[in-house]
Amino acid sequence: MTSIIKYCRLLLIILPISNALFVENASSQRPVFLSADSENIEILPVQENIYMIATGGSNIAVMIGELGLIVVDSGNTEASENVVNAISELSSLPPRYLINTAALPTHLEGNLAIHGIGEALPGTQATAGGMGMPIVGHANGLSILVTEFSDEIPYEIWPNSTFFGENKALYLNGEPIDIMHIPAAITQSDVLVHFRRSDVLVTGDIFDTTSYPHFHPEYGGSLQGLIDALNRVIDITVPEFNQQGGTLIIPGHGRIASESDVVEYRDMVTIIRDRVEIMIDEGLSLEEVLAAQPSLEYDGIYGHESGEWTTTMFLEAVYEDLR
């Protein structure tokens, strides 16, 4: 017992020393995420045949294999040259398909550069209407592009191999690929892309580790559709052990994730939805809702004071969606 007491005394001495060491040598902060106009990229292996190229526009998934590549999303134009170089580093073979997870500029601005290095497999060029490598997307995205972005995004890089139904399936390099339409989440054109053998799910902006979800009611998106989509992601993913590993996720923006990260995100959106709904039922105005800070505990992780999608914009969108 005497030695234990001596040891506790030692601890009392070391505690302040360790405190001083730490304060001098380290710091922590939320990372500064890539800006939307950044030309910087980062390449990361994800799992099996799948890589992620992070850009300021969106994350890009690349599947490599002996028959060529499949690329999901294309990022911003500023990063296009670096993205093309990165793809060339990953494989000497060309992309065979490009898939867009939504008809939003941040996900398909870079289509031009990737389409330029793509080579259709025999027979698939016909499905793209003779326009080279197929660019796969849901047909609902075309109406968004026609009405909102026809000046901004040239017709030549719109999805040229669209589908109308709930699912589209591809198979390349021994890998089944499910492309699942999500009808009303971020937009009306969202798709999830599941590389089933590598067990990697690409979510587009449905899941974003850097921000509150930027859903667009003007393009057919909705808060409830987004929550449904997150629950769908949780249904698809299977953790390997202790709620991590197993199915890995490439989000629209931010870091590689596993199911439990989506669970936190789903819970966050659901809790904020519930709180704002109660406040609306109690007759609170938008200003009163904002003053009540219903997202306070999440603002440090997902919130932004400035930029394209601020915390206030998100709460306004939630309020308008529920009103």
Added chain:
Amino acid sequence: MRLYRLIPTVIAAFLLNTQSITFVYAQPVPKANEGFDISGMWAALVLEDWYDRLPGAGLGEYTGIPMNAAARQKAETWDASILSQPERQAQPHPAQYSFRGPRPNLSIDRIIEPVTNNLIGYRTNGTYGRADRTIWLDGRPHPSALHGLHEWNGFSTGEWLDGMLVVTTTHMKYGVYQRNGVPASPYALMTEYWFRNGEYLSMVSHIEDPIYLEEPLVRSQTWIWNPPQIVGQREPFEPVEEVAMDPGWVPHWPLGTKHLDMANRLGIAVEATVGGSVTIYPEYRETLRQMRDDFENNRAGE
């Protein structure tokens, strides 16, 4: 039976016990590349913060934690029923908390590089849910700060400094600092200082969290060398249907909920139970006295 007949037995027991103790103290501390060795079986002593670690702090008991207003809102609206979500039933304790409780008794293995035979890391297990941690000693870099995967055990690297093994951990998941919902952000940076004193092994953890802490959270844990110890088998949790629930069920307390159990039980002001940096220093006792006096004066005036 005459007592003197027991003398040989007592002497033998004493010698055996002495040998055992001598063996413990005389056990040469194997040298790692430098520093000391932490491998082996270690039993938790739970000398520090016993109440918070074994039974566990109740709802609204945040004393000793320099948490900010955002963390308090998250903790006060946290509903323990959320652990019944199928997606959360198999979650282990995160690295920010896993060495705090319950206990844990640890088994620490060396990781040896097979060609050079050098010690390149340690692997710890014994924590709740078996979120084994690996501490790399070979100087490898941490994953990408922006895009690397976060895990319950985080990513840890260690180096020897001033007689201590200093472990830096990043890439932890969104977790908790206590089992009553005090949140820990994925952007926390944890530094642990491991040191040995004979058969005692201690670790002081120092966590800086830009999202949820007003100042670093400093806590200590101590273990004692216990070679015969057996740490539980590696069995993953399996989610089951605990309650009937709709898909996407997310239980939570309403905004503005205050948990008064601790304040009522101890007869203290609720402000003293809700954490925050000002409440963790001795000077706060004067504030508590003032609160008590104000309370008594108000009651006398009624």
